[in-house]
Amino acid sequence: MERRVAVQALAGVMVAGPIAAQPASGLRFFGPAEDALLDRLTELILPADSHSPGAREAQVSRFIDLMVSHSDPQVRDLWRTGLRAVDGEASRRFSQTFLASSPAQQDQILRAMASSEKRPETELERFFVRLKSMTIDGYYTSAIGIHRDLRYQGNRALDEFPGCRHPEHR
C-alpha cells in the first residue's frame, strides 16, 4: 500500500494533468502524455504485423478516450491511476518513464502485468485486464480490425447464402 501511494505520487509528476488544457488535441479525457502511453500500450497488445496494421493505426487510444470520457468518475479514476501505475512500475524498475524504456524493458513490464489474467490481483494486473478488453473492443470494431485484420465478409448483400463449402463437411 505504502509503495503504491509513493508510486502514484511519483507518476503524478510525470503524467500531464486533466484534459481541459488541451482542447486542440481532440482528446476528451486523457492528456497528451496519457494518450501517448495508452497508444503505446494498445499497440503492444495488438501490434502491426505483416498481415495488418495494429491498434495505433486503428486509433484505439482515441476510442478508449471517448468511452472513458463518458464513464463514471470511479471508472475514469481507474484508468488514470492505472496509467500512472504503469509509469510508476517503469520508474521503479528502470528509473524512467514507460515510453522512455527500451522495447525489451516495456515488454518486461507488460509481461508482469499480463501474468495473472484469469485471476488478477495487483493494481497493474487488474489494469491490464481492463486495458486489454477495451483494446479488443476498439480494434475489432475499427475498419482496420474488421476489414484488414479479420477480413470479415458479412454485412453485405448476397443473392444466395452459400453455407459450408468445405468438401469434408458436406
Next chain:
Amino acid sequence: MVDLKQVYDVIVVGSGAAGGIAAKELTEGGAQVLLLEAGPALDPHKDFLTHRWPYEMPFRGFDKPGDRQKSYPNQWTADEYSRGLYIEDPEHPYTTPPGKPYTWVRSRCVGGKMLHWGRNARRLSDFDFKAADRDGYGENWPITYADLAPYYDKVESFVGVSGSIENIPHLPDGKYLPPMPLNCGERMVQKVAPALGMRVIPKRAAQRTAAIHGLMKCHYCGHCGRGCDVGAFWNSISDAIPAAVRTGRLTLQSNAIVRHVTVDGGGRPTGLHFIDRATKQHYEAKGRVIVLGASALESTRILLNSVSRFWPNGMANSSGVLGHYLMDNFGGPGISGLLPQLRDRTPVNEDGKSSGVDIVAYRNITSRHPRFIRSYTHEGGSGARLFPGYAKAMVGYGAEFKKSVRSWYTTPLSFNTRAEVLSRFENYIEIDKNVVDAWGVPVLKIHCQFGDNEREMAKDAVENLKALFHALGAEHVRVSTELQNPGSMIHDMGTARMGADPKKSVLNRFNQTHDLKNLFVVDGAAFVTSGGYGPTLTIGALAARASGYILAQRKRGDL
C-alpha cells in the same frame, strides 16, 4: 386517422404478430377495422440502422457508457443500433416483489417486437396441446393440432417460413420455403448429435429464402435484430398491415395508448379509451367487437385496468384466473466454444443468414425423465461473427495473440436452451395501485419465478450440451448454467388462458372471453402451456383462427 364518431366493426389493439394477422384477416373478410398501436410508425429506411458498421456508430455499437442503465436497463436485447425499436424504461415502469425480478422487454411502435424478433417459427403439436393427458400436470388446451393446422398453413404461406420437411411427430412440418444451407460447424454438429440422441435441423425461420407475392427475400446481411430495411422476414409492417391497408378497410391509429375497454349500461364492451402519446389527450373509439393483441402482459393489463361496477376485478374475470399462469420459455443455460477443425480458414459470409440450427426436443417425448416433466430445445449456430468476443477469454497479448484471434475467427459454435416453463397459478400479474406510467396508466406488478422443474431441466440441458461439445472436440468452451430472469426470452404467455372450463380459464376455444361475446384476446395471453420454443407462429395461427370465427359470427348476426 381514427374517426371517433364511427362505430368500427372491430377494433384491434396492438400491431405485432397477433394484431397484424387479425387486422389482415378481418379486413380481407370485409370488416371495417380500427387498429390502435401505442407507439409511432417508424420508417425502415430512416430509423433502422440495418447495415451500419460499428465504426460508423458514435460508440461503435457499445452505446454511450451509462446510457443503458439510465434509459433501457430491462431492454437487454437492444443495443446502440436497435434501441430506437424498443421502449425507454423510465416512462414505462412496472414493479416486482422483492427478490423476484422479471425482465419485461417491449417495443411500442407499429410492428411491435416483430421488428427485431428471432424469427423462430415452429409449430406446436398435440404433445403440447394435450400435454396434461400425458403427464397429468395442468390443463389441456381446448383445441387440438388438427384445429390449428389449417391456420398454421395459412400464416406460413402468407409470411414465408424457410425450413425442412423432417416428419417428426412432436414437431409437425409446415408449408416451407427452402431451408437455409448449414455452415460447416453446423454440419459437424449434425453429424455428431445423433450418437447423443439429438437431432439437428435447419432453423425454421420466418425469414424468406425466396420472394413470395411481392414480399422480398433475405439478402443475408445478418442484422435482423436491427430491423430489416427491406422487410425480408415476417414483421407486420411489411406484410400483414400493408395487406390490410390494400383492402381499403383498415384505419391505423399510431401513438394511441389504450387504457381500458369502455362499457355500456350492461357492462358490455363498447370501445376503447386511449391516450394520445404526444399530447396526452384522452379519447374514446367505438367498436362492435374488441380484439386485444397487444402482447400477453399488455392485453391483460388493459383488462385488469378495465374496472367498473360490473367488473370490479378486471373485465371478463368471472373465473378469477385473469392475470394468472404467466409463462416464458427460459433462457440462460447454454454453451459456446471453438472448433479447432475450422481454424485458419479464409473467412466467408457465415453470419449473414442470422439463423442457425435447432436441436429438436428430445426429453420426455418417448420416455419419461425422472427429475422433470416436459421438454426443451436448443438453438445455435456456427461461423465467423463480426466481433471476435472469444478474444477476451484468450490469454496473452502481442503478435502471437493477434494471430491467434485471427486463426480462431472461423471456428465459433454456440447453443442455448429454450424450455417449456410450467403454467402456475402463483405466477401472476396484478395492477400496482401506487404506480402509473408516463401517461397516467396504472402499471403491472409482476410476480413470476421459476421452480424446481425448470432448474432440473436447465441442469440436464447443460450436461447434454457439454457432452455434445466434448464429442465435437471443441476448445475454449464456456458454459453458462444460470437461468436468466423470467421474461428474458420475451415469450410472455398466459394470463388470460384458453380453456374448456369457464371457471378455470378466461377464453374459449376461439379466443373469445367466456364472459363477453364481443371481446377477444388473440396474443400470447391465450396460451395454456408454453411449449419449448417461440410462440409467435402459434400466436399468428390463433389470431387467424379467431378472426375467421369473428367473421363467421358476424355473418350469422351473432356479433
